[in-house]
Amino acid sequence: MNKQPKHIENKTFLADWLAEKITDKELQEFVSPEEFLTYKKMQQAFDLLEKPTFNTTASFTELKTKLPKKQTVTKKLIPNWVYAVAASFILFLGIFQFLNASIEYKTDIGQTQEIALNKGTTILLNAKSSVAYSKYQNQRNISLQGEAFFKVTKKGLFTVQTSHGSIEVLGTEFNVISRKNFLEVICYEGKVAVTSQNKTWTLLPNNAWRSIKGKTETWSTDQTSASWLDGESSFKSTPLLFVLQALESQYAVQLIVENLDQNILFTGSFTHNNLDKALKSICLPLGLEYETNDASSIVLSKL
Amino acid sequence: MVHKDLISFGTSLHQQLMSEFYKTENICKDKIFERIYLEQFSLLRNFLYYKFGNSENAEDITQNAFIKLWENCKKVKPSKAKGFLYTTAINLSLNAYKHQKVVLNFNTNSVKRVENETPEFQLIEKEFQIKIDNAIAELTEKQREVFLLNRIEKIKYADIAEMLTISVKAVEKRMHSALLLMRKKIGKV
Numbered sequence: 001m002n003k004q005p006k007h008i009e010n011k012t013f014l015a016d017w018l019a020e021k022i023t024d025k026e027l028q029e030f031v032s033p034e035e036f037l038t039y040k041k042m043q044q045a046f047d048l049l050e051k052p053t054f055n056t057t058a059s060f061t062e063l064k065t066k067l068p069k070k071q072t073v074t075k076k077l078i079p080n081w082v083y084a085v086a087a088s089f090i091l092f093l094g095i096f097q098f099l100n101a102s103i104e105y106k107t108d109i110g111q112t113q114e115i116a117l118n119k120g121t122t123i124l125l126n127a128k129s130s131v132a133y134s135k136y137q138n139q140r141n142i143s144l145q146g147e148a149f150f151k152v153t154k155k156g157l158f159t160v161q162t163s164h165g166s167i168e169v170l171g172t173e174f175n176v177i178s179r180k181n182f183l184e185v186i187c188y189e190g191k192v193a194v195t196s197q198n199k200t201w202t203l204l205p206n207n208a209w210r211s212i213k214g215k216t217e218t219w220s221t222d223q224t225s226a227s228w229l230d231g232e233s234s235f236k237s238t239p240l241l242f243v244l245q246a247l248e249s250q251y252a253v254q255l256i257v258e259n260l261d262q263n264i265l266f267t268g269s270f271t272h273n274n275l276d277k278a279l280k281s282i283c284l285p286l287g288l289e290y291e292t293n294d295a296s297s298i299v300l301s302k303l
Numbered sequence: 304m305v306h307k308d309l310i311s312f313g314t315s316l317h318q319q320l321m322s323e324f325y326k327t328e329n330i331c332k333d334k335i336f337e338r339i340y341l342e343q344f345s346l347l348r349n350f351l352y353y354k355f356g357n358s359e360n361a362e363d364i365t366q367n368a369f370i371k372l373w374e375n376c377k378k379v380k381p382s383k384a385k386g387f388l389y390t391t392a393i394n395l396s397l398n399a400y401k402h403q404k405v406v407l408n409f410n411t412n413s414v415k416r417v418e419n420e421t422p423e424f425q426l427i428e429k430e431f432q433i434k435i436d437n438a439i440a441e442l443t444e445k446q447r448e449v450f451l452l453n454r455i456e457k458i459k460y461a462d463i464a465e466m467l468t469i470s471v472k473a474v475e476k477r478m479h480s481a482l483l484l485m486r487k488k489i490g491k492v
Contacts, residue, residue, distance in 0.1 A: 015478035038492050045435045046454045056344050063366050067373050
């Protein structure tokens, strides 16, 4: 038996034994019988060791939520040509938007704004109003909602578009009020052509024109400029409805009308810097009274 | 310490076919990525667990390694995915496991037990199993990874050697010393 040499040369007999390169019997040549029994016991215990278990599929589902999104592009669910079409469409839209891009100015209740356009034209925008014009066309075609005073230089045709008609001018000063069912134009200088419902009116200085619910009328005024520029709104035989609308655009209040004909006509003016005074200026001539309900609502009724 | 170009077990026909398959495929494809995941996740996770002895960390780090693989899916060839995963996971582990206590817990498989044992005998057996668990926890990192890959994952010494890029002799030495150390820790039986 060559026990001795084997013992010397094999320094990994336990590893060999576990890998079944050497037998139980051969192992006993290296260790004592008691030790052999212990190793045998250990070997059996190793077989009872359990593989850690977990749910790989569930962990993959979890992982998917953590993966960066950018990679999903590589799926190519959408063929490249779709991108090309989409890109051209967006480009087309972009050009369309570019050409149609408009600049808009808007004022809130009680605010006014002065807007300088090219060629020396100025727009003074009254409260709760807006003007807009195309960014890339000449700034001489304006759309208006609310009230504005225009000073236009004589450098080409200038047009104001409203929902009720258009106003064409050539070097003038004029005021326009455009509200629902209401369009009023007063010319202070030069010449103004108003076109509404396929009809055209020519206004000379101090001529005023108005259309209320499609009914038009003209009159003359002795004012040399729009009164609102001096902090006052003035009216000439204007239905109460529109006067109150003007009041609401100057003061942050809600007007409630009780048993009142809103078509009664009002001639006069109200100031922009004192609500109480303004209310009195409207109510007294018309024989009305007003009552402040709470901070922001006022009830108007017959005396 | 950075492990490079780890892992490729044997060269069975299946693996040859797989490597052919991997040559032509791209990890960025969901199907391929999922396939690699399902093939590799379990062993990588267990490997980290055996090596560093923290089950939760092992799972997190394995997931992070797969996230890194996904992020680099265009650069890593499918045939290199395994190596990339192990290298990344080990590097990620080196910081995460610093100063961490080894916490191993191998629930012994009661199903394998013989039914007609006396409760007293079962208790003694249970105690011995706990001793084994404790002894495993006290192995060195190198001994433990080899020992558990062989005993639990049933991976042959030669394949472990390839996996860890060490010689078979080194694996055998680690295995042998692991057993000697465990025998010492178990003490009198």
